[in-house]
Amino acid sequence: MFKSSFIAAIGAAIALTGFGAAPAAAQSEGSPRPRAAQPPAEAAAAAAGRTRRQGRNSAPAAPTPEENLAAAQALATGAGLACQATEATLSPLMSGESRVYEAACATGPGYILIASTPPQGFDCVQLAATQARLAAAAAANPAAAPAPATPGAPATTDIRCALPQNLDVLRVMVDYAREANLPCVPNEGNSLSKQIDGEELYEVGCDGVDGYLLQKLKAGGWKATECSRILEAALACQFTTPAEKAASLKARFAGNAEAAACDVTQSRYMGTNANGSFYEAKCAADNGIIVRMDSAYAVQRVYPCEVAQRIGGGCTLTIVPPLPEGTVSAPAQ
Structure with a gap:
């Protein structure tokens, strides 16, 4: 990839x-x-x-x-x-x-x-x-x-950018975040020295919330992906903490009373299907939920972990007892 x-x-x-x-x-x-x-x-x-x-x-x-x-x-x-x-x-x-x-x-x-x-x-x-x-x-x-180097051979050395402005990587990342319309305040960032389809990748860390992977498109503009949605280990964000990912998910629960009842302490992106994107949240009360969201991150449905075993393999952040024999768990919908 x-x-x-x-x-x-x-x-x-x-x-x-x-x-x-x-x-x-x-x-x-x-x-x-x-x-x-x-x-x-x-x-x-x-x-x-x-x-x-x-x-x-x-x-x-x-x-x-x-x-x-x-x-x-x-x-x-x-x-x-x-x-x-x-x-x-x-x-x-x-x-x-x-x-x-x-x-x-x-x-x-x-x-x-x-x-x-x-x-x-x-x-x-x-x-x-x-x-x-x-x-x-x-x-x-x-x-x-x-x-x-072989004794007597011409000396070689590396060359690095040294002008003060060129050492300010965050200044450049703030510019890129603004161009990509990121809804956060960048506090860290860097190039990944990697490409997807020949397009350069950058990471932007945000103050207190989920960061982003930025892909500089050849046609102009940017593609932004939340760090919480990146599943490939080689592209994992270095500037975003689990607490920041949880804070972003908790903020998105605010418009749904059932989801907002969960004080999110841990979060996990599970994947996307034709119905929407699925996230698992572990709650401070030691229970957990799986939430389906639309493309605008509006909560569509909430599944308690106790009945969500058939959704993407069920909850992994919250340990729940197996369902009694004959009980049907909620399907992924």
């Missing part, structure tokens, strides 16, 4: 082998480099290579912030990114023979931009999540970590 994001593979290359320290002359912008054929890369190289001399034999000056910004904007545009660059830096690292920039954008994530042909851009939120996942995997299995 899902697969590791393309950015994960690129992130691995970036984190482990993709970048080397630029020669001293390149870091000071004194050595000209071949100009790329594509206009954005050419603009970036030209901006980075321009110098200001105080005398005939003076050392070349580093590019100005304005020149870095112009070069980064040209690369972002050439890469097809919706980024209005507001700040940019030229990295001392190189990707092969291509210069590397970091850009902060007026809205959304920032990017690592490579002045290749064609230009490449890597989302700072996705890149940070990928690097964190790789670091966690290496810590969990040191034997699988990359071998140290």
Whole structure:
């Protein structure tokens, strides 16, 4: 159903082998480099290579912030990114023979931009999540970590977003939550570094209630799925607690007196059929219910656990005695 994001593979290359320290002359912008054929890369190289001399034999000056910004904007545009660059830096690292920039954008994530042909851009939120996942995997299995560089071989290092705005992942998640019309206040979030049907996935945690899995649709917009409805372990939300899921279900019971009588302490999404969605709730009074809801989360029917054994296997959060022989339990309807 899902697969590791393309950015994960690129992130691995970036984190482990993709970048080397630029020669001293390149870091000071004194050595000209071949100009790329594509206009954005050419603009970036030209901006980075321009110098200001105080005398005939003076050392070349580093590019100005304005020149870095112009070069980064040209690369972002050439890469097809919706980024209005507001700040940019030229990295001392190189990707092969291509210069590397970091850009902060007026809205959304920032990017690592490579002045290749064609230009490449890597989302700072996705890149940070990928690097964190790789670091966690290496810590969990040191034997699988990359071998140290061969003595005498050119040094390689990883590159990370460092501009303060680009380190603020929550700012981006708040933007995404607003675009997706989520009915909550985001307090955490991140990229999952995974895709469904080629569409990037993000998790948004909410303040005191159920969070969401966001799928960025290729056609534009978002698909939002409540964390409580996610049954695949590999996509399980990390920023939503069982108490927050229970709080959301309890709030949805408010319009139905029978359901609202249950002070929900635990909840479980059971699945959906043609009649609606089914949830189990464990109540503070040590009883439990299964509730059927419509697509707008209005309660349609309430089944006490004692008579709900035939609905999705019955209750699992509340232990109830088996029905007396010959008793018919409620069907899933």
